[in-house]
Amino acid sequence: MEVMKVLHMNKGDGETSYANNSAVQGKIITTAKPVIEEAILGILCETFPESIGIADLGCSSGPNSLLVISEIIDIIHAKCLNLGRPSPEFRVSLNDLPGNDFNSIFDSLTAFFKKQKQEKGIGFGRCYISGVAGSFYDRLFPDKSLHFVHSSSSLHWLSQVPPALESNATPAALNKGKIYISKSSPQCVLDAYSLQFQNNFLIFLKSRAAEMVAGGRMVLSLMGRRSIDPTTEESCYQWELLAQALMSLVTERLIEEEKLDSFNAPYYAPCPEELKMAIQKEGSFIIDRLGHFEIDWDGGVEELTNTTLLPLSRGQRVAKTVRAVVESMFELHFGKAMMDLLFARYAEMVDDYLSKNRAKYINLVISIIKKDN
């Protein structure tokens, strides 16, 4: 699977769109806000740039795309008011893969700028927002052009399925009946995933190191795990249930077993030690803060936006959130016709699981500082 070409959040603003099913990711951004604030104040306390370069990597589309930018601008603007100085020129880059719906972000910019001006008045500095399409596992921005880099709910996506797991690389399916690391996965599957993450994260750090100024800061939040063991429920159970939903369609002969066996998600939930190790190995950044927080599978939000009149079950809400994110990949592999049934089945399984368990995603959040060269 060519992840760069395939992976994108569901487009538009319909029932299954990411725009309408991204409250969990919005909650994650809001939860990490104190870390973002601390990092930005850290930058402003060292130097006060007249022009500040900001990038959001994996910006997606929908309400979350401008939410974090709005937060960042608010923080800087408040600090400037506090210091009695004009706010800097904001150079904001919104990045995602080329399949992302940038058109819808650009459509919302007029309203965004209007709101900023209304709220902040004429003291508000000029703000230039551009869209940058490409993989963050590569260079995206000019040398030393960024002061603050943010990424939320994105870095758990790998640039590719670990090569050792691609079906044409091995005679028999290594990860039979599973689509991510599972208790039944052999060690080589765990190792392949961990290695792919390490390789990707190293390239990510190296690319950003070239793009950031000394003293620049980066706040990253991503799905992760607390334990060293990658097979614990908190780290992989949402994939386990999705594999079970797929397996039920295999049993009913709606999906071929080989189709399931040959699919592996280009995803990895690292533990804090893995982040730490890669950052130390790459060498350009100092870790300022590394922690985690928990988010309910349904974001703890009782009412997600939905266009149906009946309230949705928690399982249905979780399924809609997951579908809006993974459908582009699943549709390509398993076929469009299976999607409604698959996610209905998944919703039932999630409901059943949640009736017996309190399921949480673990989000790692890390704040790092670019060293002087």
Next chain:
Amino acid sequence: MEVMKVLHMNKGDGETSYANNSAVQGKIITTAKPVIEEAILGILCETFPESIGIADLGCSSGPNSLLVISEIIDIIHAKCLNLGRPSPEFRVSLNDLPGNDFNSIFDSLTAFFKKQKQEKGIGFGRCYISGVAGSFYDRLFPDKSLHFVHSSSSLHWLSQVPPALESNATPAALNKGKIYISKSSPQCVLDAYSLQFQNNFLIFLKSRAAEMVAGGRMVLSLMGRRSIDPTTEESCYQWELLAQALMSLVTERLIEEEKLDSFNAPYYAPCPEELKMAIQKEGSFIIDRLGHFEIDWDGGVEELTNTTLLPLSRGQRVAKTVRAVVESMFELHFGKAMMDLLFARYAEMVDDYLSKNRAKYINLVISIIKKDN
């Protein structure tokens, strides 16, 4: 009409899309290439920036969006080879109104970068391309961030219909039966258009002056006229024929007469003196070159890409080119249902006109240099 919200080239890659009907605009870019080359070599001869900021304003979508960028990079790369030095870092911004199809541009970037690398090898400098949505009659880019600015087939679009002509501003239609300046237009219509252009072009120059470095250069090509008189055929006859096509639908009661009377195109084809005057008035730029060239209404291209098997008449090809550009505005005002008929009628009228006349668009091309502050 809110031009900023309405005006966009026809999206997608279908029969009536701009992507498939923009050969004339492509020819204009290619024709202006020597002026672009002269300007860029002029920049490189003064200073040789390690990182060069380039913007294309009104980039549209389809093959033309990356055509001019490709030309600019080729010119700089060739000069570097010639001097035996590495090419600079390219910071490229592609700008258009928010309704432009940026998604399709971003989709084509992977192939674009691949081609650049293949052609130019490892000596090719890093190239960062971003999309910037907004009106060029406003600030778009950070202070002093650009070395070269280009715009082709865009600056003849006004930010709004001249206010004096908006139907709610006047009790009776001032420009009855016409949609642009015409031989029968009263002087106040001519004045309103000229004033709107002057105002727009002044803001354009002022915005760019702040964004460009001293010694930076700008090459602009746009529809224009040679004569001071704005009512000559070469300056407005394509609109005259479109008004006649609309009038024929009025006669057949398919369109209300008031609908036609209340439509005026947010377009102006200036004469060289108007450009000169505005540049002198604004004061930040020196004129290096100001000329014009002619392009046949059908671009002189015998076979435009089309998906029909029958060869198209010249009138049909002209109508398709014009439709791909103006349809967003016409559809909003006259209704979607009228579009096929309107442009079929227009094609007939163009065929008839071309059987008796050799019709040419006049393109003004101007190359200007940002003064030292």
